[in-house]
Amino acid sequence: MKNRIDDILHRVQAEYLEELLPARDPLLEAIEKFAEDHDHPIADPEVAQLMRVLMRLKKPRRIVEVGTNIGYSVVVMGRELDGDAVIETIEIDRSILETARRFATDAALPCRVVFHEGAATEVLPRLDGPFDFAFIDCVKTEYGQYLDQLLPKLERGALIMCDNLLWKGKIARGEHDASTDALRDFNRRITTDPRLLTTVVPVGDGTGLSVVL
Numbered sequence: 001m002k003n004r005i006d007d008i009l010h011r012v013q014a015e016y017l018e019e020l021l022p023a024r025d026p027l028l029e030a031i032e033k034f035a036e037d038h039d040h041p042i043a044d045p046e047v048a049q050l051m052r053v054l055m056r057l058k059k060p061r062r063i064v065e066v067g068t069n070i071g072y073s074v075v076v077m078g079r080e081l082d083g084d085a086v087i088e089t090i091e092i093d094r095s096i097l098e099t100a101r102r103f104a105t106d107a108a109l110p111c112r113v114v115f116h117e118g119a120a121t122e123v124l125p126r127l128d129g130p131f132d133f134a135f136i137d138c139v140k141t142e143y144g145q146y147l148d149q150l151l152p153k154l155e156r157g158a159l160i161m162c163d164n165l166l167w168k169g170k171i172a173r174g175e176h177d178a179s180t181d182a183l184r185d186f187n188r189r190i191t192t193d194p195r196l197l198t199t200v201v202p203v204g205d206g207t208g209l210s211v212v213l
Contacts, residue, residue, distance in 0.1 A: 007169040008202045031072045042072040044204035055080035060133035065089040066120045067138030071100030078109035085111040090123045129153030137163040140179035143186040158212040166206025
């Protein structure tokens, strides 16, 4: 069970929802254990389940992920895609990226995965669109920059999924630090931008879903 499960929902609700999650297979269990043992922040299992649902509904062909980490989301998304789909994913740390490559290889994904090494704000301008799905889970103070760089590369109807938008309850509690303030501004932006149709749902640490209009 993740730390501070009751930061977003009341504990009894969070525990109940966790009971409803399907059991993870050995590979996902191994990735989750590796993340816990080595202090890697990955998407919560309930966010992964939402991601699976969205993959089935959207059936994206070109995905861009901002923040690979150890490849948990790559595996989750990639398993739901067809052979003609591509995931382009960005990670700044070479050793972490190599771990992600290993887990993706173990998963034997049907789609193609392109791993980009470097800072997301430097890699994104070099990527060719259009993309029809974006997942943002990287440096919290840079979410606004990612959006600026992504929007010109996203086709109409593309879906943007963002993790950590409730930020351990700190945003709603009115706390202040660089990440919390940046995410609060980002939430205000995506929910008022006329180019986006957005909802933020209390799944995991707060998940934003935006459709490009």
